[in-house]
Amino acid sequence: MRATDNRYAGERERFELAIRMIEHEARTGTIRLCTGFTEDRIRNIYASYFPGREAVRRRRGKTPSQIAPLVGSARRQGEASLLAGLFVQTGVVRLDPDTRALPAVAEPCVTLGIGLCDAFEAYLILHPEPQLTFEWTWNLYRCLVSRRELRLVWCALCEGSYVQDAYALDYERCPFCELKDHA
Numbered sequence: 001m002r003a004t005d006n007r008y009a010g011e012r013e014r015f016e017l018a019i020r021m022i023e024h025e026a027r028t029g030t031i032r033l034c035t036g037f038t039e040d041r042i043r044n045i046y047a048s049y050f051p052g053r054e055a056v057r058r059r060r061g062k063t064p065s066q067i068a069p070l071v072g073s074a075r076r077q078g079e080a081s082l083l084a085g086l087f088v089q090t091g092v093v094r095l096d097p098d099t100r101a102l103p104a105v106a107e108p109c110v111t112l113g114i115g116l117c118d119a120f121e122a123y124l125i126l127h128p129e130p131q132l133t134f135e136w137t138w139n140l141y142r143c144l145v146s147r148r149e150l151r152l153v154w155c156a157l158c159e160g161s162y163v164q165d166a167y168a169l170d171y172e173r174c175p176f177c178e179l180k181d182h183a
């Protein structure tokens with residue numbers, strides 16, 4: 001393949017990812033991080049391909065708690081756990097079998113963006129009423145691999161894996177066993 005063909009293929013891949021992320025209502029900042037496109041370029045894609053739809057910019061003001069909506073209820077926690085498993089499957093995280101840590105596979109890039117879209121789309125198919133948006137999926141990824149506010153742990157009762165607040169004490173029970181216990 002000639003260098004120009006390579007460049008064209010790379011550009012096309014970034015463009016297709018941007019379209020996919022816009023369809024999932026990702027914010028401009030997230031699209032920029034994964035595609036490397038400028039905000040102007042992203043706004044132009046909105047204008048050309050999604051007329052009438054505004055680019056979603058990062059909201060100003062205090063950032064809301066990053067983890068409460070991900071683990072605040074058994075339902076959300078179950079959905080976050082499903083997504084974490086899909087992250088392993090699509091290769092955006094690599095699970096260390098010894099430490100159970102989730103080191104990032106790559107800095108934000110096209111490969112990461114594609115893997116996150118694959119995981120999010122599988123989640124939408126697997127869950128009848130998904131509560132988590134693409135941006136929360138992005139937050140979940142960041143909290144697991146860079147901020148380390150969440151971690152993947154194993155349930156003491158059923159041994160299933162689930163996402164847990166890294167700093168909270170719980171009874172080492174996954175959301176499903178926790179729900180059953182209170183049923």
Ligand SMILES: [Zn+2]
Binds near residue numbers: 159
């Ligand atoms: Zn369990």
